[in-house]
Amino acid sequence: MGEAWQKLRDLTLASRYVPSVHDVTIDSPSAQGVGASRTVHLDRGMTMNETVLEWQEGSGFLLRLHRGDKPIAPLFRANTFRYAIAPARDGGTQATLTMSYEPRGPISGLVCRLVVERAFARQLAAIARNMKDLYESS
Numbered sequence: 001m002g003e004a005w006q007k008l009r010d011l012t013l014a015s016r017y018v019p020s021v022h023d024v025t026i027d028s029p030s031a032q033g034v035g036a037s038r039t040v041h042l043d044r045g046m047t048m049n050e051t052v053l054e055w056q057e058g059s060g061f062l063l064r065l066h067r068g069d070k071p072i073a074p075l076f077r078a079n080t081f082r083y084a085i086a087p088a089r090d091g092g093t094q095a096t097l098t099m100s101y102e103p104r105g106p107i108s109g110l111v112c113r114l115v116v117e118r119a120f121a122r123q124l125a126a127i128a129r130n131m132k133d134l135y136e137s138s
Helices: 002-008 011-016 106-137
Strands: 021-026 037-042 047-056 060-066 076-087 093-103
Touching (some): 002 076, 002 093, 011 037, 011 106, 047 076, 093 106
Antiparallel strands (some): 037 047, 047 060, 076 093
């Protein structure tokens, strides 16, 4: 599990496993721990900020997803992404990825349930596949 944590804790590696992320810039003095912040450079020249809200050394962290001081999209009040790893029964490492959101209101909540949650599920599955490939190949 130690090797998996060494990769997971490296906030610059997102471009190697998150679809549509082309580059990562660390924006804070520290590249790890609570308060560490990065800008992810996305398709079509878009960017998004990610700031570490929680850090559990050796097992994971929680990121706030935002654009400056605003949420990542008008539908949301807030978005977070949790990366967590734990020992697997087979002696390997199990990763758990969780994307959470708080809709802005009832209409946003309905749109999220009907459309956004499916997109999030596809994104999480792609990230998990890419992480597995990266972790097993290096």
